[in-house]
Amino acid sequence: MDGKAVRRLVIVGLCILHSCCYQVTIIVREAKTWTEAQSYCRENHNDLLTINNVEESTMLGDSLRNSDKEFWLGLYGNFYNFVWSMVQEGFDEEGQAEYSNWQRSQPNLDKGTINCVNIATTGEWSDTDCWLELPFVCYNDSSANRYLFVDQTMNWTNAQTHCRKHHTDLASVRNESENNEIGSIIQSYSWIGYHRVSWMWSDGQARHVHSFNNWGTAQPARVRGYCATTKNGKWTERPCSDKYFFICNETMKKHVRIKVVLTKSDSSKNLEEIQDAILRQFNEIMKKNQISEQVRLKWIEQPDGTIYQKTEEQEWTEKQDFDCVPPALP
Incomplete structure (x- = not known):
């Protein structure tokens, strides 16, 4: 098939996809x-x-x-949707992300859109308002001293920004040994990366x-x-x-059928044999336009099992079926 014919087919096929x-x-x-x-x-x-x-x-x-x-x-x-600021593939071994060391009666802050966690010198945790200004502990995965105490008071969000800019992130705690290590370097209540998206x-x-x-x-x-x-x-x-x-x-799913007329310049080529190549070009163009996740393409077979039909004008026609499907839920 002529290269221009493929591009023309793609353009015609995509012109109505954005609203489907x-x-x-x-x-x-x-x-x-x-x-x-x-x-x-x-x-x-x-x-x-x-x-x-x-x-x-x-x-x-x-x-x-x-x-x-x-x-x-x-x-x-x-109330219990606590997560760590740092999400790094391979950082946590099985079960480590669930480690906690709450102070008795904690967590107990039943308000707000987010709540953040601080650690005491004893190693015990408590939740509090994220806008409170406290010193904090950063984690640096490229340093021999992984945990760094920052003796400068900030709210939790600003502390997170500081750690991500200068180190890796706010500290995550995976086990008792790490918890004790952090407790030994801080001087007062300090932010760690644990927080609740309420x-x-x-x-x-x-x-x-x-x-x-x-x-x-x-x-x-x-x-x-x-x-x-x-x-x-x-x-x-x-x-x-x-x-x-x-x-x-x-x-809402809109099912669109498009009929495209192709001019076959090379009589030796069988359009049925190169239909997958044409479909790949469609998908590549959609990917570049960031719509490949919303549209599913497939050829429509005619009653006789073929896709292309010859018209009286000696041109080849085909139909392209565009099926919009909603993204899968997490």
Whole structure:
């Protein structure tokens, strides 16, 4: 097949792909608990609604601006969702990421969107407000002295930035020996890399320290047993056992068939034999345009089992099937 014909085919085939997949919100005006709403959305749609950015939040606020009701979102409090700042493949052996050395009655801070962990000179841990300014411990994987005490007070986020800029990250603690080592070099309560991302989305999308939030004033005040509603675009924590209307999301799939006319310049080539090569070129162009994860391509077979059909004008035609599929959930 002529090279230009392949490129022309690709251009024609891609021109409508960008609009073939889209998300829709389904507003359900039936009061349910958060768990009941989650089950309904998963059975009938995708899941409870996730909001990732200002644009999505604004669109939802506009659609609900005439409503005085609160609606469940997919956001729920997870009191025990503690994670380490440093995520490095091969760093933790099996079970080491779960090591902890909490002080008695800790953790106990049941508020906020994130909470951060400090270590005492005794080696015991406690959770506290991340905006408190404390000295901190960095980890450096290229130094003989892996743990470095920084006797300069910063909030947890700024301490994380400092460690990542000058070393590797805030310190992770994998076992009792490392915990004792850190306790021996600090002079007072100090930040380590452990922190709790207190709120998670029902569909499993990851949240972190810098994730989008749109909480109302003084929200959230509690975490354990609480889920999030929205009203006028703002989020409020409510007991998950309360009943509210709710919002589901769903990925709409648009199945597109495109008929492309090809001019065959080399009569010795069999188009059926090079169809995989053509498909690879389609996929390569989509990859360059960052849409390969949203679109699935396949050839459509004719009733007689062939893909290409000769027209009266002695041109070869083929049909390309574009199938949009939603990304898999984590």
